[in-house]
Amino acid sequence: MKKGFFLILLFFNFLNMNAQDTTFKEISIRELQDNVVKLIGDDWMLITAGSIDSCNMMTASWGGIGNLWNTPVAFIFIRPQRYTYQFTESENYFTLTFFEEKDREILNFCGSTSGKYVNKIEKTGLIPLETEHKNVYYKQARLVIECEKVYSDFIDPQGFTTKEIPENIYPKNDFHKMYIGKILKVLVREK
Numbered sequence: 562m563k564k565g566f567f568l569i570l571l572f573f574n575f576l577n578m579n580a581q582d583t584t585f586k587e588i589s590i591r592e593l594q595d596n597v598v599k600l601i602g603d604d605w606m607l608i609t610a611g612s613i614d615s616c617n618m619m620t621a622s623w624g625g626i627g628n629l630w631n632t633p634v635a636f637i638f639i640r641p642q643r644y645t646y647q648f649t650e651s652e653n654y655f656t657l658t659f660f661e662e663k664d665r666e667i668l669n670f671c672g673s674t675s676g677k678y679v680n681k682i683e684k685t686g687l688i689p690l691e692t693e694h695k696n697v698y699y700k701q702a703r704l705v706i707e708c709e710k711v712y713s714d715f716i717d718p719q720g721f722t723t724k725e726i727p728e729n730i731y732p733k734n735d736f737h738k739m740y741i742g743k744i745l746k747v748l749v750r751e752k
């Protein structure tokens with residue numbers, strides 16, 4: 562009995578040590594080496610909004626990073642039926658986290674399961690960490706981009722100048738909401 566208890570304690574110490582071992586270095590967005598189309602479109606990302614006590618995350622492969630209103634920004638697109646939408650609506654910040662190929666399963670899971678029904682942190686083994694603004698990122702992430710929401714609006718169907726996109730992407734008229742976030746902090750995992 563005692564032995565079992567100590568083994569459990571050791572296991573949690575090991576997890577804790579591992580968490581402390583991981584360090585992130587802040588870089589300027591201008592130092593980012595990744596090709597953004599590949600980074601978002603092929604590698605995919607998690608969009609997370611909320612605090613460590615109450616947050617949700619989902620996989621996304623649409624979005625961008627650029628320069629707007631004289632500041633570096635990231636923009637993301639979320640359909641209103643996503644559970645994450647409730648968080649991007651109520652929160653002032655969101656994070657984008659990027660992972661190594663070995664963690665693809667986490668992205669597959671968070672892109673096919675809703676946080677409305679399961680705790681994705683528990684199911685994936687993601688280890689949440691907090692920024693100074695109390696936003697959530699993950700120990701497993703190789704790159705973190707923290708954003709402050711500065712603009713959001715729905716894609717306006719009247720705005721399309723081609724039929725192809727609305728017909729193919731929005732047959733149910735469930736237009737994405739676009740969020741533009743001012744980039745506050747970029748972290749890269751050192752080890």
Ligand SMILES: Cc1cc2nc3c(=O)[nH]c(=O)nc-3n(C[C@H](O)[C@H](O)[C@H](O)COP(=O)(O)O)c2cc1C
Nearest residue numbers: 619620621622623639640643644645672674675676
């Ligand atoms: C590769 C990939 C990319 C996705 N990109 C987006 C996206 O950009 N916007 C979006 O609204 N949903 C996107 N999704 C769907 C959501 O990730 C998915 O519906 C998820 O289960 C929503 O989780 P939630 O209900 O917990 O928010 C994507 C899914 C995958 C697998």
